[in-house]
Every structure is written in C-alpha cells, then in structure tokens.
Amino acid sequence: MFEKLSPMPADPILGLMAKYRQDQHPNKIDLGVGVFKDEAGHTPILACVKQAEQHRIDTEETKVYIGPTGSPEFNKLIADLAFGNDNPAITANRVRTVSTPGGTGSLRVAADFIKRINPNSVIWVSDPTWANHIGLFEAAGITVKTYPYYDHQNKALKFDEMLATLSQICRDDVVLLHACCHNPSGMDLTTEQWDRVIDITKQQGFTPLIDMAYQGFGDGVDVDAYGVRQMAANVDDMILCSSCSKNFGLYRERIGACSIVAKDSNAADITYSVILYVVRCLYSMPPAHGAAIVETILGSSELKQQWLDELKVMRDRINGNRAMLVNKLIEKGVTRDFSFIAEQKGMFSFLGITPEQVAKLQQDHSIYMVDSSRISIAGIGKTNVDYLAESIAKVLSV
Secondary structure, eight states: OGGGOOOOOOOHHHHHHHHHHHOOOTTOEEOOOOSOOOTTSOOOOOHHHHHHHHHHHHHOOOOOOOOTTOOHHHHHHHHHHHHOTTOHHHHTTOEEEEEESHHHHHHHHHHHHHHHHOTTOEEEEEESOOHHHHHHHHHTTOEEEEEEOEETTTTEEOHHHHHHHHTTOOTTSEEEEEOSSOTTTOOOOOHHHHHHHHHHHHHHOOEEEEEESOTTSSSOHHHHTHHHHHHHHHOSOEEEEEESTTTSOOGGGOOEEEEEEOSSHHHHHHHHHHHHHHHHHHTSSOOSHHHHHHHHHHTOHHHHHHHHHHHHHHHHHHHHHHHHHHHHHHHTTOOSOOTHHHHSOSSEEEOOOOHHHHHHHHHHHOEEOOTTOEEEGGGOOTTTHHHHHHHHHHHHHO
C-alpha cells in the first residue's frame, strides 16, 4: 500500500524555518513564522498564564476525560469574550460552544459539520487567505472558491469587487471571513464595511463562518470583535472559530473553540448534537490544560485585567513595529510608499516586492520571508530594523 504514495510538497514556512536555523549570518532575520516575539526575539509565557497554570497544578485532582464538549466554564467564558455577554445571540440562548484542539481544530470541526449538514456546500474564502484554510476545507471534502479581497497593486481592499461576488453567492454556501488582523494581508474591514457585508449576508442567506485567531491584536478585544458581534446579532445561522494561541500565548497547548449560532434555542440544541457527533468522530475529547488556564484567567477579575494589560503590550509592540519599519525605510532613502504597513493591523503584511527580490533578501542578506513577501511584523525589532531597512533599500535599488 505505502509504495503507491508520492511525497507531498513541503510547507513553505517549515522550509524557511529550517533554512533560518542553519544560516550562520550574525544579522539574520526571521520574518516568516507567525508567532509573537518580544524585543529579544523570544516568545515569552505571559505572567497571567504562569499564575493560572500554577493554580491549575495546585488544584487539579484528576486526569479523567472532560467530555467531547470540553470545559463548560471555558466554553461560556470564551463565547462571552467573543460575542459579548450582552449580545442578543447570547441572551436569547442561541449560541453553543465546544472546546477544540486550537484554532485549526476548530476550523476542521466547522468543516466536517458543514459537510455533514450540506455535502454540496461551497466555502468561499478571501483572495488571499491563510494558506491552511484551503487545504483544510478540501481535506474535509468541501469545494473551495475565492472572493476578491486584497489589491496587491494598490495595497487596499477590493471592497466593491468583494461585495459584487458576495451578492451572487447562494444560500446553501458558506463564506469565510476574518474577524480582524487579516492573515496574510493585514487589511481589515472597517465597521462600515462590516455593516455592508452583514446586509448582504442577510440578503443572500448564506452562512458566515468567521475565523477569529487574533482577537485583541488589532485595536482591542472589543473593537476586534465588532464583525463577530454584529453578525451574530443580525443573522439566523453563523459559525465562529476562535483561537487562544496568539492572544493568550498558548501556542503549544492547542486550545480553541467552535461556536454555532442558530435561529433559536431549540435549533441551537439540535446543531449542538450534530457538532458533538462530529467531535466524537474526529478526536473524541479535546485537551484540557489550555482551557483550564484560559478559564482561570477570564474567571478572575484580577487575572483578566492583567491579561488585558499584557495583551496591550503585545498589540502596542506590533503596531509600533509597523510604524518603525515605515519610518526607517524613509530614513534609508527608500522612495517607494510603504505607509500602508503602518495602517494595517495584526501580525502580517505583504511587503509588496517580487519573488526575485524576496530571494535576493534571503541570499544576500539572510532575511527570510515567504515568496509572496508576506512578513511577520513581530519579527522586527529595534536591534534589527536598521539592517532590515538597509537591506530592503539595497534590493529595491537594483
């Protein structure tokens, strides 16, 4: 059986990581990996997480399964964080949430749920979108199509084209939207644009699937959830996939959530039974440790405030890095307009250079990014921004 296999293409990010580790250049820079890094280039454990984890160690009494739903307390608190505890969908008891193995696990639960209830559904994703979205949905047997989103030439949204495509999507299909900090473009919808997308969603009747991997990394926990909260309050059916990897720094703990919003409480109970069946068939039970950390933080007013403060530090660093890079490029004599980087949100932006220039940055200057020129903003720091800006200036001048 195995001799019939052909090798799968390597993940470009993993390949970059390997090359970066082997590179001996003293000024090498990794702009490929999408994890938060502090000024020293480390991804630290948040202080609030340390405290919550110690509480977990001190109070945990068993390692027995927690059930397919995961922790009910985590599910409630993470849903309140996403939707707002006064959201009409919450107060009307229309939301059901399960814990999942990270945001990717949440998306796979959503994909299998969609496949089960409507095998012929098409999922529409933004062009571009997170690289794993397409493979993940196709692995679940769902057809994937794209709607216009990012204008690479003008560094802006193709919003009119996006609306035109959405207005043609049928009610049996699903549209994936990024809640905030769009990966990979960094270009988010404004509140006014969200309102127009919600209007078209209601008009067409398709099901929105919102991926929220970076709540709190854009403008703040509440502002970043605007689209999620307005959508939930205005449509009958909706799916939300969320992750605690970035905003809680719990990357390796693999904790996320999948929330279903239904028309009413009875419909929510029915969808809940289906999604629990999906979970049982996929991985049976979710991990418990990360959920326990998050529920300890969100369940304590003191730890929650500490988390919000630490999250602000991370957000401010990313936004500061954006402005710092733009200013340094100007300082190094770059005449091309890179101001769009400072205007975008979250961990990523497209630098907007050619694959050949990306290759030259790697070969001549040991600066690593994927061929699309998507850069991880967190990889920039005060100690490397001068070298980065100088290297970009040299490549652009050739």
